Amino acid sequence: MKVDGRWRRTIERDGDAVIVLDQARLPFEVAWLRLTTLDDVARAIRDMHVRGAPLIGAAAAWGVALALREGHALDHACRVLAATRPTAVNLKWALDRMRTARDAEAEAQRICDEDVAGCKAIGQAGLPLLRDGCNVLTHCNAGWLATVDWGTALAPIYAAHEAGMRVHVWVDETRPRNQGLLTAWELAQHGVPHTVIADNAGGHLMQHGRVDLCIVGTDRVLRTGDVANKIGTYLKALAARDNNVPFYVAMPASSFDASSDTVEIEERSADEVRAIAGIVDGKPARVRITEATVANPAFDVTPARLVTGYITERGVVAKV
């Protein structure tokens, strides 16, 4: 997708290094980090300068390639990178591929290219669901920034935009971490019309016919077809059902997890609710809004009965 008018990936080769967009500073500052060593990549993943499961996998693959060039052993590189975000499934998957690769740099590039092709295919699969002038509601950031290019939930929207279709996106703020602001940022960079709303507003908009469909991403789809995704997804799925608005989940087919029918919901730090990042007097700052006791479940599970279909790189699956 475009940044400052140029088509970019979230991770790009640059001579002997890779450059990544620094997501720890977005949307308030746009800065690219140049990563030249294993330590650079490990730090970038650990400190969330890169985020989004597919992008973490791609960054880790490049971490191995850079490590080998530095003279590190393959095992050491994989061990260091695996420890950065131990729960990210794509990280383990990418490292497993790098362990058996003959040409590390070519394999890292291939992992990136495959991610781009997969996301682009999700976009093409979802494109027929959109109409000129339609309004799509999305939650969290399942866009370009979470992948190498195109995104998942946003891929059909970008595909429509590239095809000359007018699409407007309702962007849920997505408290507590406000990933909706990342979504708004990337849509703005690419020139896709959008409007940020409080998470509370989506139901009202659906009641008034202002949402034609919802598309969200997912962290994992269970054997039952139930969808684990960012907290609040379930509430939008309920409102969509109550107002006959189609509700789609966009995802690589690999996000289907046939082996599980429950998922443990991560309880994250209270400070994610208590403090909010933004700009004060022109400078990045965090404002503390409460010192109260806080609960912060990070994900919820939307029952399959509320899902209209799953948009994958292989096409749209109406039900699992």
Next chain:
Amino acid sequence: MKVDGRWRRTIERDGDAVIVLDQARLPFEVAWLRLTTLDDVARAIRDMHVRGAPLIGAAAAWGVALALREGHALDHACRVLAATRPTAVNLKWALDRMRTARDAEAEAQRICDEDVAGCKAIGQAGLPLLRDGCNVLTHCNAGWLATVDWGTALAPIYAAHEAGMRVHVWVDETRPRNQGLLTAWELAQHGVPHTVIADNAGGHLMQHGRVDLCIVGTDRVLRTGDVANKIGTYLKALAARDNNVPFYVAMPASSFDASSDTVEIEERSADEVRAIAGIVDGKPARVRITEATVANPAFDVTPARLVTGYITERGVVAKV
């Protein structure tokens, strides 16, 4: 309710003046304003140092009493006060009462006392709905701070607390204006256990049996029984229905508006979404979180079919 361990009203007579809690600075600073003139009261209402329809009515009544003592004509006082918040129904109602009162100070005091009695009766009416150890979810602030004492949605919770019942409150943050932080503040002052959650979290908590009932306030109940209330109320009502959690609306009977079956939804300033109040470096500040295009509908309408009952000072009405 208690503030700093003392039972207080949000508006109290103090010799020749009235004192009010400055809600423009809550929950980050606790300050009481002393109002001695018509202009003081008009400014306090206009600049939202007092808020909440019942409290605005009570403050306006005292504004008339103070104005007469200053030597202002009754008509002039009512005109100045009516212009402060032209849409507040309770404001007009209180001024109408003051126009025909023989003793202005006694009438202002009576309006305050009646509000307290009404809210206390709402609390007693709702009390049988609660059980020892129960968890109540509420949205926005329909508490002590919006009234003279006890509140509406929080009145049954305070009644239970006073009766020695253990009640825990899930407090929706209530973006964009974060009135949930006012709710958390007043519950903390009175010693009622509570937990602040992002607006996105309530559905997940209901799915896991962690909410026994919901109680919200309302700005107006239509002839149909549909409930206009703070944006996001509808999403919680949907989740309550989907999980068999009772969903109650607490209100004075005067909030039933038999004359209307629709309500126009106020679209408020984008800056309410774009900037958030809190504390930076120990001082009150506002952080700007986005410059994107924003929509900010302030209320939504919850269909009567999702409401279990209406808690009024006359008892609980199962359906209108």
